[in-house]
């Protein structure tokens with residue numbers, strides 16, 4: 001099992017999409033630069049969605065050419081439908097993230113589609129992307145619980161994952177949208193999926209609503225998952241998922257993984273600078289537990305020693 005982990009930074013997309021303050025394009029570009037300087041190599045900075053649904057993402061096309069172009073960076077754009085896919089492809093994205101939720105209600109609220117319509121829409125996007133040589137990652141949203149209908153059986157995300165792989169999705173991201181899952185559920189969902197498709201096909205996307213994100217991330221890592229989403233400072237949440245608080249903070253995920261011997265290539269001190277700018281831009285306090293601890297050490301005149 002590899003000890004290298006891909007951490008996909010979704011702060012600029014998931015993190016900023018539901019902030020009451022719309023962060024301007026210039027600041028988003030500065031945040032991206034700081035993230036890359038901190039060692040982040042995978043970023044999901046934009047979504048090509050209806051500006052009426054998510055005004056905070058209306059600058060996706062304008063932001064794209066302003067993102068760092070260093071070698072070795074991997075960008076993903078979230079797309080909710082074929083139109084979004086075409087916009088992302090035309091903007092130059094070589095990987096797109098699709099969204100399929102586990103219930104009719106959630107798909108309806110998020111995409112104005114039934115579950116069946118959303119699944120069929122994902123299938124059309126995947127087919128188009130395959131023709132264009134664009135890679136696809138499909139989010140199975142509400143994999144642990146639906147924000148509207150409550151807990152979902154483990155068979156449901158498994159079945160939708162199978163359908164998306166059968167359609168040709170390159171990867172699947174298992175998402176705990178409202179942070180309602182637990183490590184046992186993680187194990188129950190992921191074990192058969194990993195056995196069937198291989199751990200390297202999966203991302204895990206966690207929200208830390210009830211404080212179990214770190215335990216779930218570690219459970220997934222223990223099962224062999226080496227790809228995670230996270231959001232700097234713990235920004236985030238789907239605007240159409242009541243109760244969705246921030247994503248697992250990138251700095252907490254990095255601390256968890258690195259302290260257990262896995263390699264992320266991301267520097268927590270570097271992330272601190274991103275969090276400072278993100279907090280200023282969103283006008284709210286931000287930061288994971290590890291940053292709180294570091295600040296408390298410094299307050300006592302100590303240099304925080306992480307490892």
Ligand SMILES: CC(C)(COP(=O)([O-])OP(=O)([O-])OC[C@H]1O[C@@H](n2cnc3c(N)ncnc32)[C@H](O)[C@@H]1OP(=O)([O-])[O-])[C@@H](O)C(=O)NCCC(=O)NCCSC(=O)C[C@@](C)(O)CC(=O)[O-]
Pocket residue numbers: 014017047048049050051053054078080081083084085087099110111112139140141142175176177178205237238239240
């Ligand atoms: C899917 C739609 C568009 C359906 O919305 P609709 O109103 O049914 O769409 P429509 O096809 O009737 O079009 C309505 C208008 O939107 C335009 N339009 C249509 N599509 C696009 C597009 N792609 N980009 C830009 N514009 C678009 C279209 O051209 C038209 O413009 P008008 O003629 O009125 O001027 C809408 O519901 C939507 O954009 N939803 C996005 C919702 C969203 O972004 N949610 C958050 C992301 S998911 C998430 O955060 C969860 C995740 C991934 O992080 C994982 C987890 O935690 O679970």
